[in-house]
Amino acid sequence: MKMLKLPKKVYFKSGSMNVAFxxxxxxxxxxxxFLVSDPDLYRSGIVSQVDRWLCRQGLxxxxxxxxxxxxxxxxxxxxxxxxxxxxxxxxxxxxGGAAMSAAKAMWALYETPELELSExxxxxxxIRTGEKAKLALAATSFGSGAQNSPYAVLRDDEGKTxxxxxxxxxxxxxxxxxxxxxxxxxxxVRACSLNTLSxxxxxxxxxxxxxxxxxxxxxxxxxxxxxxxxxxxxxxAARERLHNAAALAGAAYGNVPFIPDQEALPYPxxxxxxxxxxxxxxxxxxxxxxxxxxxxxxxxxxx
Numbered sequence: 001m002k003m004l005k006l007p008k009k010v011y012f013k014s015g016s017m018n019v020a021f022x023x024x025x026x027x028x029x030x031x032x033x034f035l036v037s038d039p040d041l042y043r044s045g046i047v048s049q050v051d052r053w054l055c056r057q058g059l060x061x062x063x064x065x066x067x068x069x070x071x072x073x074x075x076x077x078x079x080x081x082x083x084x085x086x087x088x089x090x091x092x093x094x095x096g097g098a099a100m101s102a103a104k105a106m107w108a109l110y111e112t113p114e115l116e117l118s119e120x121x122x123x124x125x126x127i128r129t130g131e132k133a134k135l136a137l138a139a140t141s142f143g144s145g146a147q148n149s150p151y152a153v154l155r156d157d158e159g160k161t162x163x164x165x166x167x168x169x170x171x172x173x174x175x176x177x178x179x180x181x182x183x184x185x186x187x188x189v190r191a192c193s194l195n196t197l198s199x200x201x202x203x204x205x206x207x208x209x210x211x212x213x214x215x216x217x218x219x220x221x222x223x224x225x226x227x228x229x230x231x232x233x234x235x236x237a238a239r240e241r242l243h244n245a246a247a248l249a250g251a252a253y254g255n256v257p258f259i260p261d262q263e264a265l266p267y268p269x270x271x272x273x274x275x276x277x278x279x280x281x282x283x284x285x286x287x288x289x290x291x292x293x294x295x296x297x298x299x300x301x302x303x
Contacts, residue, residue, distance in 0.1 A: 003255075004213075004255050006170070007137075010173065010247070010251070011174065011176065012176040013177070014177060014178040014236075015179055017050070017138050017177040020136070020138070021050065021053050021057070021092075023173070024057065028090070028134065028172075030059065030089045030134065031058070031059060031089060032088040032090070033059045033088060033092050034062050034063075034064065034086060034090070035054075035061055036063075036064050036065070036079075036092065036102050037063070038095050038099050039066070041095045041099065041140060042065040046180060047065065050094055050138070062088065064079045064082060064106070068098070068155070070153045070154055071101055071105065072154065072156075073155070073156050073157050073162075075102060076109055076117060077109070079109075080110065080113060083106060083110045087132075088133050089132070089134065091106060091110070091136070092136045093135070093137045093138070093171075095139075095140050095141070097144030101151070101154060102154075104135065104137075104151075105152045105154055108128075108152075108168070111128055112127075112128055117164070121162045121164060124168075125166075127164065127166040135172055136171055136174075136175070137174045137175065138177060139176050139177070139243070140181070141188070141192060142192045142196060142247075143191070143193075144246065144250065145199075145248070145249045145251065146250055147171065147176060148170075148174050148251040149170075150168075152164040165257075170254075177243075178243040181236075181239040181242075181243055186232045186233070186234075189232045189239065190228070193224050193228040193302055194302045196249055197220075197225070197302060200217045200220040200224070201217075203252055203258040204221070206256045207256075208256050212255070213252040213255050213256050216248045216251055217252050220245040220252075221245075222287055223241045223245035224245050225299070227241045228302060280295070
C-alpha cells in the first residue's frame with residue numbers, strides 16, 4: 001500500500017504566515033512557543049516580527065538561533081537545556097533548510113532527551129514526537145522545501161553530513177509565505193532555483209517515484225525553468241512561484257523516497273543521466289522539450 005504523507009495543514013500564499021500562526025492559539029490552544037532560526041535571519045528582524053505576532057495571540061516565546069549551515073549535532077544538544085527549562089508546547093522553525101532541520105531535530109530531542117542523534121540517523125524508528133509539543137515550520141526562502149519534508153540535514157561531531165529521516169518529523173503545519181523572498185539577492189534566487197531544480201530532477205528519476213510524486217515534481221521543475229529569470233530580476237509573482245515550487249518538491253521527496261543531497265549539486269551527473277535515461281526522456285517530453293538535450297540546455301542556463 002502506498003500513501004502520500006504530508007503535514008496536516010499546508011499554507012501557501014503570500015501573507016499567510018500571520019493567518020497560520022493565529023491557529024496556534026485559536027485552534028490548538030497552545031501557550032508557549034520556542035522559535036528556532038539562524039543568526040542572519042534573526043538579525044534581519046523577521047524572527048522579531050513573528051515573535052510579535054505570537055505574543056499578540058497570547059503565547060509566551062523563547063528563541064534559539066545558534067545554529068550553523070547545516071546545523072551541527074552540538075547546536076541541537078545546546079538547545080536542549082533551554083527547551084527543558086521553557087517547556088514549550090510548540091516549536092516554530094523560521095527560515096531556510098538549516099533552521100527547519102534544526103527545529104525538527106530539536107523537536108525529536110526535546111520529546112526524547114536521551115535520544116542519541118547519531119543512533120537516530122541509523123535507527124529512525126527511535127524518533128518519537130508529538131507527546132510534549134507540536135512543530136510548525138515557516139519557509140522564508142526557497143530551495144529545500146524542508147517545510148514539507150520528513151528530513152533534517154545535520155552535521156555530526158566529526159563534520160560529516162547526516163540526515164534524520166522519519167515521518168515523525170513532519171510538522172503539524174507548514175507555511176510557504178513568499179512575502180519574505182523580496183529580500184533575497186539575485187544570486188540567492190539563482191542558487192535556490194538551481195537547488196530546487198537539481199533535487200526535483202533527481203527525485204523524479206528515483207526508484208519509487210509514482211504518479212502522485214511525479215506530478216508534484218513536474219510542476220516544480222516546470223515552474224523553475226519558466227520563472228527563475230523573472231524571479232532573479234525581482235518579480236514578486238515569479239518569486240512566489242519558485243517558493244511554491246520548492247514546497248512541492250519537498251512534499252514529494254519523503255514519499256519517493258529520496259533524500260536531498262546538498263553536496264551533489266548541480267543536477268544529475270552524466271552517469272546518473274544514463275542510468276535514468278527513460279525517466280529523463282519522460283520528464284523532457286512532459287515539459288514539452290524535443291528531447292533530453294533540450295532539457296539539459298535549459299537547465300544549463302541556471303549555472
